[in-house]
Amino acid sequence: MRPFVYTGFPARVVFGAGRLAQLPAEVAALGAQRALVLCTPEQRATAERVAAALGERSAGVYDQAVMHVPLEVAQAARAHVRSLDADCCVAVGGGSTIGLGKAIALTSALPILAVPTTFAGSEMTAVWGLTEGGVKKTGRDPAVLPRTVIYDAELLESLPPAIAGPSGINAIAHCVEALYAVDANPIIEMIAEDGNRALAATLPDVVSETRSIEALESALYGAWLAGTALNGASMALHHKLCHTLGGSFNLPHAETHTVVLPYATAYNRDAAPQAMARIRRALGRFDTGDAATGLRALAQGIGAPASLKILGMPADGVERAAEIAARNPYANPRPIERDAIRELLMRAYTGESP
Secondary structure (H helix, E strand, O other): OOOOOOOOOOOEEEEOOOHHHHHHHHHHHOOOOOEEEEOOHHHHHHHHHHHHHHHHHEEEEEOOOOOOOEHHHHHHHHHHHHHHOOOEEEEEEOHHHHHHHHHHHHOOOOOEEEEEOOOOOHHHOOEEEEEEOOEEEEEEOHHHOOOEEEEOHHHHOOOOHHHHHHHHHHHHHHHHHHHOOOOOOHHHHHHHHHHHHHHHHHHHHHOOOOOOHHHHHHHHHHHHHHHHHHHHOOOOHHHHHHHHHHHHHOOOHHHHHHHHHHHHHHHOOOOOHHHHHHHHHHHHHHOOOOHHHHHHHHHHHOOOOOOOOOOOOOOOHHHHHHHHHHHOOOOOOOOOOHHHHHHHHHHHHHOOOO
16 A cells, blocks of 8 residues: 555534524533624524524524625724624535635634535534735635534525535535545545445436425535545646636536536546545446546536626636636646646637547
8 A cells, every 4th residue: 555644634524404493502511692693695594503502502694695705895894803702603505605714714713513405515624715916826725724613404495406416516526626636545535436326326306396305415525525525635727727717707617517527527537546445335326437438427427507708707818717727826737737727728618529
């Protein structure tokens, strides 16, 4: 067996349908007395329900979370927390809300309790991201890792398929890159492959009209593993591209991951053959004989967006995106070449086969 380094991170996970009822006890276990509930404007009703469940431990609801966590939004949230003398944040939602919670934790000692309502997996990572001046910056800090995560599939029963599908492939992207990360190790590879398998097998059911609570639970399990995989390995080309496209062009986060993933995988196809074999194995019935086209087949199978053009990417932005992505690249199995990245992005823009 090859030498490797594995770092485990502490995490308390409360998993199961109806487990939101445990929230007051979990907040109390953190020693918090004034928990501020974070959400997007669209999830205000759910957040109000959570705040009501907290009773006297609630410091209210803050509903200003948005995609890619603009720095000014983070600063306003930090000021609001201080004004309320809150001692804990409960992030209810997907990556946008959990990202805002992390931005608050990054400059304070406040613990974060996450209640995911999508399959982003961000709740299991110490990765933070802030967007300033059209550029998204990311980093890692154990201080932003949520102390407790409550996975309750009942909260996802009304999640629209158009959000659920790309959210799941966003999580799969974490699994894919963990398999060929520069610091990949057997533990993370095992976690990543099983997360990929659970999501690929379940997403078609999750986006169907007859989806079951069991399907939602299986997808949440896959998202948990995907986030754990992302937290235990470095990001590579795919995440660099998505951070660039999201921060510079404000493209929707999960949908951008969904479109870009097959193309980034194809870019690394020959440089990471063992990872490609594991991706194919995890794809199950979507295995086409090639990891990149298999991932695209999965996206097509759940009716996900197929091009950056559909997402609102301007054609003249491809050149700029390639320049930004190549300027400070993440470690990647295949060397980053600006012309090749431009070609990758152009294919993703038009939706050609990877």
